[in-house]
Amino acid sequence: MHFFALISAVVVVTVEQLVQWKYGMAGIVGLLLLTIGIRANRPGVSSAGAVVLALLVGKPAL
Incomplete structure (x- = not known):
């Protein structure tokens, strides 16, 4: 069980770094809101x- 927790933590950190690199601070805020909303069972968030x-x-494709 401890091994899976370590692997999931590494995946989360990697995804956060990729989002921040590609989309900046707005991407991190969006990912944070999505994660908090799912964990807290708040569909609006x-x-x-x-x-x-x-x-x-x-x-926009202009």
């Missing part, structure tokens, strides 16, 4: 995080 991430990923 997780939806706000998902919208922030979707806006960052789906940049």
Whole structure:
């Protein structure tokens, strides 16, 4: 069990670093809102995080 916790922590840190590198502070805020909303069972918070991430990923195609 301890091994899986270590692996999941490494994955979380890696994903956070990739999001911050690609999308900056707004990406971290979106990921944080999404994570907090899911863990706290608050759909409004997780939806706000998902919208922030979707806006960052789906940049205007102009």
